[in-house]
Amino acid sequence: MRSEAIHAALKAATWAPSVHNSQPWTFAVAGEEICVRADADRKLRVGDHAGREMLIGCGAALFNIRTVLRDRGWAPVTRILPDPDRPNLLATVRPGEAVTPDETTRLLSGEIERRRTHRAGFTTLPVPDKLIEALVRQAAAENVKLVPAGDEAALRMLAAVTQAAQGARPQDPEVRRWARPPDSPRKDGVPADSYPREPADTGFPQRDYAWGTETDQSMAATGVVAIMTTRGDSREEWIATGQALQRVLLYACAYGVSAAFHTQALELPHLREFLREELCSGAYPQMIMRLGFTFDVSRSVRRVRRPLSEVLD
Template identity: 55%
Template sequence: MNARTSEGIAQAAQAAVEAALWAPSIHNTQPWSFGVSGDEICLRADPDRKLRISDPTGRQMTISCGAALFNVRITLLALGYEPEVRRFPDPERPLLLARIRVRPGREPGEHIRLLHAEVERRRTHRSGFTALPVPDRLVDALVSEAAPEGGRLMPITSDAAARVLAALTGAAQDVQSQDRLFVLELMRWARPPGSSRRDGVPAAGYPTDPRRMHPQHFAQRDYARGHEWGMAPDERVSASTGLVALLSTGGDGREDWLRAGEALQRMLLHASAYGVSVAFHTQALEMPELREFIRTHLCSGESPQMIMRLGFVIDESESVRRAPSEVVE
């Protein structure tokens, strides 16, 4: 390996880690850290950023890290390198989720470049959509994107099933809003206007007064908690529910969770490339009884990992990310 090649690999590894920081995460907790040494990148979960009340098993933390892992992979591919990934390489180090070696690769194809271009553009949406439906052909493409990563994206085409998911989301939201520990945990990740923090959900990331969606209303997290925070609702948006979908996996272990995050991010980047935004609703999946109900009655026995809505918006919300110096060793 000559010096020029070593330098190129080091630069690619740094670019891949910086791209990983743009992955979505529950409440924008960004629960990851990275180590870079030569041609190797290590992805670790950050237990200090785990949601101990709503995510005691670390499932959502691991899904978030899986999304970051996919950003590493797609960035290396886009730069002409091959990511050699070992997931959970050391049983004695459970926080070490993946080790990625940067190998010489080939010129990236058009689809890889398409996904990579959306890494910093993609945003999480937190309200209703316009009335414009997501085309069936695009929905099929999103289903195909999730499959190679080990995830099953299931569009909810039944009105009854969509009503059930909306009702379960509302029920979980109501229960959690009465639980002091849930509320305090959520408040930790809610950022007031003018905050200099580079994590959590900023006040401009959700509407001040979310309009009721139709035909099914999905409860939104109450990040403001009685404060007049948020952005003014866009009257140009019809507050449509959009397309409801479930992401599931065949198993429900830590590797399934990590791969669910990779499948999710691959699908999200493809959606973003065609102007489709995605809103997440994890409340019901944070309650074991409701998650089991969804697994049994709506997922054909597979494990539900994410409930989401897809649609088109006019203006996207803001997002914040921590500096690489805070995350990378």
């Protein structure tokens, strides 16, 4: 049934990642058309003035909708930024013709509720090159580049820039605003049990979400560091980045690989520009992540989301 597929797709949308779990989206259904809208009240006013990160989160939600519709047997028909007079209407999606879902769609769809952000070191088990190559292809399918940091020098530069960004805004009030205190009834923000109290020494500083929890410190490997880039820096490309991000994360999750993010530097225009010129050959850096294997502790981390009734008009 198309209506059941639409409902399942909307529920899946809410499991998308978003900066500080701000969940900057609302959805509406008109007939069989799902509208994905940005909720600008949830944008980071300082760190994300242009709404780039907000649109990446919404793009990830859009990818979940597309994936679940296809998994339920309907080819999604998607229009990106369909109405120039309504800039917050980011996309419309409707179930089109009947299809048999392919294996990758089934795989990705099955990971939507299991995936979660990792915020510590990784085990020393290396991520196979073949898997990294597959992740690069997943991103490319959404017109976004996933670029693993090639050599030691690139890795050191990226770590140094991330440290500089964290040093420039150590107790960022916007980060603190979205840090969810232990036992809080809030349905958004970063839960205190989703990051270690003592950050792991991976070379890439963690955002300071203030609380944290006692965790196994035996994982200290950095993992594979990668940047997502786009050729330009348009709103379409931010939405594409979100779709590519979610595609990469779900695919990685299906093979047991988790991702940690370190996007502080991309919120400071001069540091982002530096990375664009020095590391990205002029392409625009959109996400910075580490990929690796964990001891499965992250699977037990609770995730919080606003219920669908709160985000569906």
